[in-house]
Amino acid sequence: MTLKVGDIKQYLYCPRIIYYTYVAPVDRKVTPKMVYGKEEHIEFERLERRRTLRAYRLAEGERRFRTPLESPRLGLRGVLDMHVVTSLGCLPVEVKYTASRPGLNHKYQLVAYAMLLEDAYGKPVRHGYLYLIPSKNVYVVEITPNARAFVRRMLLQIADLIRRETFPPATRRAGRCVDCEYRRFCGDVV
Amino acid sequence: MYFLTDEERKHLLKGLLPRSRDQGVADELRGWNWSQPPLSPVYDMPLAIYEVAGAYCPTNRDLYLRRVERVRPKPSPAMARGSALHAALVHVLVAAKRLIYAHGVDNYQEIFRSLQELVPLSIEPYTRDLAPTEAESLRQKALIIHDFERARIIARIQEILTKHPYIGEDSLVSLALPVVVEQKLDGSFLGLSANLSTDAFTFCEPMILDLKFGEPRKFHRLQTTGYALVMEAIYEFPVNLGCLVYAEFRGNRLIIKKDLHVIDDELRQWFIEARDEKARMIYEEIDPGVAEECHPACYCYQVCHR
Numbered sequence: 001m002t003l004k005v006g007d008i009k010q011y012l013y014c015p016r017i018i019y020y021t022y023v024a025p026v027d028r029k030v031t032p033k034m035v036y037g038k039e040e041h042i043e044f045e046r047l048e049r050r051r052t053l054r055a056y057r058l059a060e061g062e063r064r065f066r067t068p069l070e071s072p073r074l075g076l077r078g079v080l081d082m083h084v085v086t087s088l089g090c091l092p093v094e095v096k097y098t099a100s101r102p103g104l105n106h107k108y109q110l111v112a113y114a115m116l117l118e119d120a121y122g123k124p125v126r127h128g129y130l131y132l133i134p135s136k137n138v139y140v141v142e143i144t145p146n147a148r149a150f151v152r153r154m155l156l157q158i159a160d161l162i163r164r165e166t167f168p169p170a171t172r173r174a175g176r177c178v179d180c181e182y183r184r185f186c187g188d189v190v
Numbered sequence: 191m192y193f194l195t196d197e198e199r200k201h202l203l204k205g206l207l208p209r210s211r212d213q214g215v216a217d218e219l220r221g222w223n224w225s226q227p228p229l230s231p232v233y234d235m236p237l238a239i240y241e242v243a244g245a246y247c248p249t250n251r252d253l254y255l256r257r258v259e260r261v262r263p264k265p266s267p268a269m270a271r272g273s274a275l276h277a278a279l280v281h282v283l284v285a286a287k288r289l290i291y292a293h294g295v296d297n298y299q300e301i302f303r304s305l306q307e308l309v310p311l312s313i314e315p316y317t318r319d320l321a322p323t324e325a326e327s328l329r330q331k332a333l334i335i336h337d338f339e340r341a342r343i344i345a346r347i348q349e350i351l352t353k354h355p356y357i358g359e360d361s362l363v364s365l366a367l368p369v370v371v372e373q374k375l376d377g378s379f380l381g382l383s384a385n386l387s388t389d390a391f392t393f394c395e396p397m398i399l400d401l402k403f404g405e406p407r408k409f410h411r412l413q414t415t416g417y418a419l420v421m422e423a424i425y426e427f428p429v430n431l432g433c434l435v436y437a438e439f440r441g442n443r444l445i446i447k448k449d450l451h452v453i454d455d456e457l458r459q460w461f462i463e464a465r466d467e468k469a470r471m472i473y474e475e476i477d478p479g480v481a482e483e484c485h486p487a488c489y490c491y492q493v494c495h496r
Binding site: 101103104107140142144146147149150171172173 | 209212213216217218219226227228230232454455456457459460
């Protein structure tokens, strides 16, 4: 079974999203936030083509947008927002529309893309970037051995959840349920 | 054994320390956020750090037996050996600090003489259940540690004294022996025992040290992670570094290897997951079953395979 990079983000946000996606699929309501996020991504791409690479502290490099990546070895696939190919290697850039600091779910999504890029280019990826659209802030994320191991473990946990078809407990952070598109399917959250 | 070599210090200062500061740690995984998920405990089931971090039994049945079935197997020889050698080390470090305060800097020669004459800790209480040959071997090892540590401490005091002509006792202790041994910590904020004790803690750059006498294992890093989280919860300052000190005896020689590491997001999450899983196992009294491959030296082996 091939999982999507987005599944890692969703699993960390709330494991029930994986259950609703793979085990008992339900009709997901597209929220205004999702539509707005998509529009902002298109705008980011348009502007990014005209910019230098100074935000990433790079002197040279070629930007590549919306690259589909797949690794049968990892059992993982996804479409990377952007990556920069330089003479020293390639660096993934994951674009997020969030006003707060990047969350752990964003970090591990980036690590997963880095692992996919490594397979695609056959070169190690040392770090990647999280670009936050509202603040235009760029966060450098080091791709550490521990972070790679964590992603692998998470992929196993997600696959295990799907295989066992067990309904997982909801996230312990009640605030996440407030504007969750799956909320109406959970009977036990406030 | 807790003092770093020049190479280790270089690795720490030029490698790990800047990396730990650059890399950062997600705020939700800092100990001071103990009141919110994911750090806030789910179950009212205080655990010791070694109970969360220990994964010698593949199914954690040793923990289940001890906490749910109330089985009290005898400590294994390896456990007795570890406790005795820890105690032998603490004895020298604490005695050295005591001698500095007792004699003062002006009587430094008296400090050295008293240290030279320091009687090694009696390890008899730890050898009761050991075979005579094992007990003798343990006595030898404790003596090696005693001699090694004493020599290093004397060298360190001498070095500091030659550098600082106006130094006082308290500063000498802090510079020559910059570790707190057996630091007591209250882990109840994180659903851990209120009576925790970390092997050693350095305060110049907050770092948790843990001494091991067995084979290096990946999960040993959970031990330093647990103490780091507790320290952050109590004192509200970041603790980013851990150091596992592996001591090994080759004949009469003591070999020391150190695993310096950043206490990163992944280790913190691993620790929290282990805490929640194990607390649930005990709270719900779930017997995880006997592991497929048990270690014959496991102190619960007889209970699981009777």
